[in-house]
Amino acid sequence: MKFKVDQETCVGCGACENTCPDVFGLADDKSQVKVDSVPAEFVECALEAEEGCPVKAISHE
Numbered sequence: 001m002k003f004k005v006d007q008e009t010c011v012g013c014g015a016c017e018n019t020c021p022d023v024f025g026l027a028d029d030k031s032q033v034k035v036d037s038v039p040a041e042f043v044e045c046a047l048e049a050e051e052g053c054p055v056k057a058i059s060h061e
C-alpha cells in the first residue's frame with residue numbers, strides 16, 4: 001500500500017511521525033513518507049496516522 005502526504009496541506013505537527021515513525025518522518029517541517037510501498041506490518045499504524053492527521057493531508061492508494 002502506498003501513502004502520500006500533501007505537502008501543501010501538511011502543517012508539520014508531527015502527529016503522524018509519533019503514531020507511525022517507520023513510515024512518516026518530518027523533514028523541513030513537513031511530513032515525508034519514508035518508504036515507497038508500506039510493508040504489511042506497518043499498514044495498520046499508517047492508516048491510524050492518516051486517520052489522526054488534523055488537516056487530512058495523508059492519503060493512500
Ligand code: SF4
Nearest residue numbers: 010011013014016053
Ligand atoms: S499529521 Fe498531518 S499535518 Fe501533522 S505532520 Fe503528519 S501529515 Fe503533516
